[in-house]
Amino acid sequence: MRGRPTISDVAAKAGVSKGLVSFALNDRPGVAPETRERILSAARELGFSPSLRARSLSSARAYALGLVIARDPDILRGDPFFPAFIAGVESELATAGLALVLSVVPDEESELAAYRRLAGDGRVDGFFLTDLRAHDPRIALVDELRLPAVTLGHPDAPSPFPAVSMDDTAGITSAVEHLASLGHSRIAHVAGPGRMLHGSRRRDAFLAAAEACGVKQALVVETDFTAADGARATRELLEGSDPPTAVVYSNDPMAIAGLGVAQRAGIEVPRQLSITGFDGSEIGEHLHPSLSSVVTDASAWGAAAARVLLAAIDGEMLHDTELPPARFLARESTAPPETATSPH
């Protein structure tokens, strides 16, 4: 017996057939208790661990989950979401004995090819579908590929996959309510791309909340989610004829860039301009002023998504899961507008 022990070695040592070893090791019924004990201790003594490759071939499973990230490197770099999300996913996978196969592609063109490749090669048993877009083609594709999946948030069309959602509209709504209660009546929103569902969902939440709060002027500027574009949007807003007194950003990097633009223009934050971000990145806490933001628990989201996907792979029928909503956290970058604080 050279090299690592195989199931045959265990069978020989326990004096049974390979098949029975397989049954015992996989906790399948129909093995006499004492036989099972004998097999298990033989395996233990030999230091046996089954070959994943052989299991993969005969059981037609990859024992791995796939995550394809299609983002411009510039956006990915500043975004705190994925590292935390992945850490959460891994916390569930390790115990389940599964691995995470990650594919980072530069654009949406190569994205579908990545899904096809991962599925075609039988690399994964299911996919995490993040960054959902309007009429997202990946849903039909993965369905056609006959693989289970879990979507982060609800798609804008019927989907065969369970959704694990974290309501981000509540956070945006709280941010607007907070600003309105401070007396702001001209509030702008620096939004993400309209075709990204979390971009448009936050924008809609902003507009609805602004209307509900009786905000007089509620402007929206769309961006590509990069800090650079957030800076550009901020400049446009501040150079406008009737600039807002508060800006709700759709992510933290843009809010940080917006803060820089304001300061550069000699506009004091929060005295002359209030700013809120989204994602509660650690760095926002250390800025001056520290950034009010909507805090999301990306790690918990990853763990929940992994649990649901694991269950889906095991063939369980699942309903959608709703996580605790993202919460608005007021720090120093929000304050009453100048006009409201000055005596009338």
Added chain:
Amino acid sequence: MRGRPTISDVAAKAGVSKGLVSFALNDRPGVAPETRERILSAARELGFSPSLRARSLSSARAYALGLVIARDPDILRGDPFFPAFIAGVESELATAGLALVLSVVPDEESELAAYRRLAGDGRVDGFFLTDLRAHDPRIALVDELRLPAVTLGHPDAPSPFPAVSMDDTAGITSAVEHLASLGHSRIAHVAGPGRMLHGSRRRDAFLAAAEACGVKQALVVETDFTAADGARATRELLEGSDPPTAVVYSNDPMAIAGLGVAQRAGIEVPRQLSITGFDGSEIGEHLHPSLSSVVTDASAWGAAAARVLLAAIDGEMLHDTELPPARFLARESTAPPETATSPH
């Protein structure tokens, strides 16, 4: 023929044996040109793509590379290195038909277990060894696991693995030279953990450059690389009896936090305090003042490391690779010290 076509289907269609199909598909010598052509077109017509699982089992290869990241989530979130590094890795892997298996673990205890698991399960054919530490136990472990690897940077002990390095000391040196030439004589360094090789290497480079430039006072404060600890270190420095007029930070998140601390204390940057970062994160460009930093090309580093690891797996003997050094980029956060600008 139901399901996806197998090598037997191709063999039948081309009228040859499975073995010959395998030879033709893998570009091995000893197949008559016209037979090869017949096999290839049969495969094409059937839409055949070989089963990775079967290949893995019979060839004893995983066709995947492993990356284990052991970092506190807080550090990972703010760090622009890994997203860019991974994007670079993937740019090489896709064409080679390999996948990236990612494991994110919360601490160094679970780290070695992750390497063992990935190797024991035969998940990967080699490892990327990043974030090298002093006397790094992973080098001996991976060697014992009999898998190839590539290290980012040179370990502090003899290593059986090729190293792909990007000299970051040149960037630190330029930063110090730049500050010294502006007239700074009290410069501090907010360093990473001394046990992390890139932390101590940058610290050593700082001290050497400070000495070479005749800097009078060169303080070093060690941190854990988090923004929070960078803020703490900055406060300590500024509250000292003879505070520095310039601070060289070992990464951008700490520099950004340090900027916040200074501004919060009413210290104007760069007029009263110069600041430099490390990594050239996009967000630094949009701060006010924009952050002078050492720019590294993490994506190119990832691509180079992947090429070297791929070659190592193919059994090539490799020498170490040196990438273009990280460059210091002066932006707005560095200026002459107050005393130097005031008339003597």
Added chain:
DNA sequence: CTGAAAGCGCTTACAG
């Protein structure tokens, strides 16, 4: 409850 055998879909010596 247990054994013997076929099968997953490739690769790789070994013959001819």
Added chain:
DNA sequence: CTGAAAGCGCTTACAG
């Protein structure tokens, strides 16, 4: 240059 066969190390009906 080509074929037939064994082997990679498991899982899974099928018999008993």
